[in-house]
Amino acid sequence: MDESRRKVIATLGGGAAAVGLLGTAAVRTVVAEDKPTVTTPKKEVLDEKGQVVHQPLPYVPLDPKAVAERAYHNYYKGDCMYGAFTSIVEGLAEKVGEPYTSFPTTVTRYGAGGVLGWATLCGALNGAAMAVYLVSKEPMPAIDEIYNYAQAVPLPEYVPEKAKFKITPSVSHSTLCHVSVSKWCDASGKKAFSPERADRCAQLVASVAKKTVEVLNAQAQGSFKAAFPLPDEVKACRACHDQKSTLENTRGKMECAPCHEGHPKS
Amino acid sequence: MDESRRKVIATLGGGAAAVGLLGTAAVRTVVAEDKPTVTTPKKEVLDEKGQVVHQPLPYVPLDPKAVAERAYHNYYKGDCMYGAFTSIVEGLAEKVGEPYTSFPTTVTRYGAGGVLGWATLCGALNGAAMAVYLVSKEPMPAIDEIYNYAQAVPLPEYVPEKAKFKITPSVSHSTLCHVSVSKWCDASGKKAFSPERADRCAQLVASVAKKTVEVLNAQAQGSFKAAFPLPDEVKACRACHDQKSTLENTRGKMECAPCHEGHPKS
Numbered sequence: 232m233d234e235s236r237r238k239v240i241a242t243l244g245g246g247a248a249a250v251g252l253l254g255t256a257a258v259r260t261v262v263a264e265d266k267p268t269v270t271t272p273k274k275e276v277l278d279e280k281g282q283v284v285h286q287p288l289p290y291v292p293l294d295p296k297a298v299a300e301r302a303y304h305n306y307y308k309g310d311c312m313y314g315a316f317t318s319i320v321e322g323l324a325e326k327v328g329e330p331y332t333s334f335p336t337t338v339t340r341y342g343a344g345g346v347l348g349w350a351t352l353c354g355a356l357n358g359a360a361m362a363v364y365l366v367s368k369e370p371m372p373a374i375d376e377i378y379n380y381a382q383a384v385p386l387p388e389y390v391p392e393k394a395k396f397k398i399t400p401s402v403s404h405s406t407l408c409h410v411s412v413s414k415w416c417d418a419s420g421k422k423a424f425s426p427e428r429a430d431r432c433a434q435l436v437a438s439v440a441k442k443t444v445e446v447l448n449a450q451a452q453g454s455f456k457a458a459f460p461l462p463d464e465v466k467a468c469r470a471c472h473d474q475k476s477t478l479e480n481t482r483g484k485m486e487c488a489p490c491h492e493g494h495p496k497s
Numbered sequence: 498m499d500e501s502r503r504k505v506i507a508t509l510g511g512g513a514a515a516v517g518l519l520g521t522a523a524v525r526t527v528v529a530e531d532k533p534t535v536t537t538p539k540k541e542v543l544d545e546k547g548q549v550v551h552q553p554l555p556y557v558p559l560d561p562k563a564v565a566e567r568a569y570h571n572y573y574k575g576d577c578m579y580g581a582f583t584s585i586v587e588g589l590a591e592k593v594g595e596p597y598t599s600f601p602t603t604v605t606r607y608g609a610g611g612v613l614g615w616a617t618l619c620g621a622l623n624g625a626a627m628a629v630y631l632v633s634k635e636p637m638p639a640i641d642e643i644y645n646y647a648q649a650v651p652l653p654e655y656v657p658e659k660a661k662f663k664i665t666p667s668v669s670h671s672t673l674c675h676v677s678v679s680k681w682c683d684a685s686g687k688k689a690f691s692p693e694r695a696d697r698c699a700q701l702v703a704s705v706a707k708k709t710v711e712v713l714n715a716q717a718q719g720s721f722k723a724a725f726p727l728p729d730e731v732k733a734c735r736a737c738h739d740q741k742s743t744l745e746n747t748r749g750k751m752e753c754a755p756c757h758e759g760h761p762k763s
Contacts, residue, residue: 275574275575275603277574281573281574282573282574282575283574283575283579283603283606285603285606286603307547307548308541308543308547308548308549309541309548309549313549330601334601335596335600335601337541337549337551337552338627338630338631339627340549340551340630341626341627341629341630341636341640342626344748344749345618345749346618346622346623346626346640346644346672347626347630347636347637347640347641348637348748348749348750349640349644349672349749349750349751350747350748350749350750350751351617351618351622351672351673351749351751352611352612352617352618352623356612356617357612357618357623360607360608360612360613361604361605361607363607364604364606364607364613365604370607370613371613371614374607374612374613374615375613378612378615406612406615406617407617407673408748408749409747409748409749409751412747412748413746413747416745416746416747417746422745422746423738423739423740423745423746423747423748424740424741424745424748472689473689474689474690475690479682479688479689479690480679480682480683480688480689481616481675481678481679481682481689482610482614482616482674482675482678482689482690483610483611483614483615483616483617483674483675484614484615484616485615485616485617485675490756
């Protein structure tokens with residue numbers, strides 16, 4: 232272990248004796264002058280290789296429809312990533328209490344419009360992944376299922392009880408905000424900054440939050456089975472380009488064809 | 498205000514009397530049976546339109562190089578998003594204390610490899626944006642500067658003191674993980690899952706964390722000025738396709754040409 236690594240671990244109060252970040256059983260109390268008493272969870276546990284050990288928070292099954300309704304309304308409070316993430320955390324706060332009750336959810340507003348309008352990763356998917364990682368013992372298959380679903384299914388598919396608009400669904404074939412928005416503009420004939428587009432994203436957030444809860448519930452109940460495996464087309468691309476392939480010159484699970492159409496030449 | 502909106506606000510304990518989430522001055526203590534005493538910040542303040550008000554946490558200038566060094570080592574503990582985000586939060590925890598000391602940073606591991614290997618948004622950029630939003634009074638110009646920098650500059654540009662490998666820098670022209678990795682594989686001749694590629698990403702995380710701290714410091718000191726404005730090519734595309742344009746059929750600030758080369762036909 233080098234000196235800097237040792238220092239990092241010491242700073243974090245880590246090592247074999249440490250307990251999990253946000254672990255529900257062990258907290259320590261810090262009292263500082265002129266500051267309120269704050270009860271803080273201890274920091275990360277590191278494994279033998281020095282990597283942070285994944286320690287999900289307790290999860291109890293939630294009502295997918297109730298979370299979807301909450302997500303729809305939370306979109307209008309804090310945009311897409313906030314809508315997806317906060318709705319699940321709030322659902323758990325009602326059933327479990329701490330540490331969900333005080334979880335700092337507002338920071339997830341940064342993911343709005345694929346990160347404050349950059350239109351990179353869809354905020355609903357960014358928020359869903361963060362929520363999954365927070366609570367799932369096996370986050371990768373859960374995220375794979377949600378992302379493959381979001382690329383393949385006409386969205387939105389969940390219609391909130393008091394939806395502002397009737398929305399034309401569209402298939403994005405992408406996890407990216409700007410691709411998803413463009414596809415929907417084509418399908419609906421509406422503009423990218425119209426109130427209908429905002430409501431389309433609110434309903435998409437509701438749909439993704441509902442799917443996320445369904446996946447988390449299935450994992451918690453031991454009944455999870457992927458309904459949306461990696462598409463064969465993506466597997467074919469990965470066979471030449473991804474890990475342990477001949478070229479091994481990229482990585483990822485996004486649909487390839489929408490941006491790399493015509494390759495390989497048939 | 499409709500019934501559901503009223504209900505959401507009531508659930509959150511919001512309204513005019515509420516104070517900010519994670520506000521440093523006001524916290525309430527919840528005591529539940531069989532649970533530790535947990536001191537929780539109150540929930541969001543909503544504005545007149547029902548939207549969550551942005552309330553950044555206190556920021557004090559950090560040493561960009563010290564954060565970069567920490568980010569390099571944190572990459573090896575928790576991957577790219579964790580590396581970028583946690584290093585800034587830990588720097589602030591040392592100088593400010595709470596609420597940074599107990600901030601639940603480990604959840605940001607979900608952003609690894611563009612969200613658990615999906616290779617969507619670069620994890621360093623996902624983590625940087627989250628850190629910016631947490632502390633900046635004006636997060637959008639800060640994120641714009643960091644993202645435009647990350648697309649335009651050969652990265653990594655910061656070499657950690659005890660770097661494992663000498664890394665060939667490359668320009669990504671993208672905010673996406675898989676594009677950035679592919680460009681680097683081309684430039685370096687190395688494979689996408691080689692130890693050199695991992696170290697390249699660790700050094701890229703260090704570079705992005707350093708840039709992020711420089712931007713946050715400049716904002717805090719009132720001297721911020723964008724060195725990497727939106728490229729003219731992107732402005733030209735937005736003039737036909739983005740908000741208030743003729744077509745208005747997409748959105749975003751990513752470089753367009755790498756995926757939309759040859760359009761419009763010249």
